[in-house]
Amino acid sequence: MRANRLLGASLVEANLVKIESLESANERLLELIASGNYRKSSVLAILAYELQVVQEADVLHHVMDELGVGIVDLRSYEVPEELRTATDLNACWATWTIPFDNEEGVYFVATAYYLSPTVITYWEKQLGGPVVWFCSNLEVITDYLEKLEASRAPASGSPAK
Numbered sequence: 652m653r654a655n656r657l658l659g660a661s662l663v664e665a666n667l668v669k670i671e672s673l674e675s676a677n678e679r680l681l682e683l684i685a686s687g688n689y690r691k692s693s694v695l696a697i698l699a700y701e702l703q704v705v706q707e708a709d710v711l712h713h714v715m716d717e718l719g720v721g722i723v724d725l726r727s728y729e730v731p732e733e734l735r736t737a738t739d740l741n742a743c744w745a746t747w748t749i750p751f752d753n754e755e756g757v758y759f760v761a762t763a764y765y766l767s768p769t770v771i772t773y774w775e776k777q778l779g780g781p782v783v784w785f786c787s788n789l790e791v792i793t794d795y796l797e798k799l800e801a802s803r804a805p806a807s808g809s810p811a812k
Contacts, residue, residue: 654746654767655680655694661766662698662705665713672704690744695763696789707763707788714765714786723761723785725751725795735799742777746770747792756780761787 659673668676676697683692699707714720730751743749748762748770758778764770765786775782 652680652684653769654764654773655692657769658764658767659694659698661768662695662710665717665766667710667713668698668705672698672702676702690793693747693763693789695747699789710766711786711788718765720765721785723751723759723787723791725749725761725787725791730795735802738799739777740796740800740803742773743792743796746773747789748774749787749792749795750774750778751795753780758782759785761785761792763787763789763792 656677659668659677662668663670663673673694676694679697679701680692680694683689683697695707695710698705699710711722715722728751730749731753734750734753738750746762746767746769747764748760750758750760752759758780760774760778760782762770762774762784763786765784771784
């Protein structure tokens with residue numbers, strides 16, 4: 652919830668959305684959370700895809716242009732096995748963030764929520780080492796996390812002995 656609140660405030664501060672739109676998005680966010688639909692509990696998704704008051708691409712361009720953060724598409728990236736198995740899926744869903752590589756103690760992290768200071772602080776503390784940040788869109792984050800969840804699910808339909 653805090654990650655969403657601070658992302659929303661940053662979007663307003665950057666003049667990417669109006670406060671009235673954020674208030675509407677926050678109301679919808681509370682509805683989703685109350686219904687237990689945590690994966691759709693994203694103020695960015697609500698603003699961009701339900702209310703259509705901001706383009707997700709505009710948010711990504713803002714992060715790249717104003718903050719100098721690169722962009723990454725993980726759909727064809729081979730994430731090391733040790734990161735795939737150690738990834739806390741609940742934290743990733745809550746923060747729309749994925750640690751996707753580690754080279755000599757430096758973590759590479761993709762997020763759709765770079766504008767949320769809570770997300771940055773959380774992951775830097777969790778990883779305990781230097782972090783190189785990249786932005787990504789919600790679709791890429793969702794695809795990656797869904798595939799990771801599917802790979803961890805126990806195989807069904809295995810033959811009985």
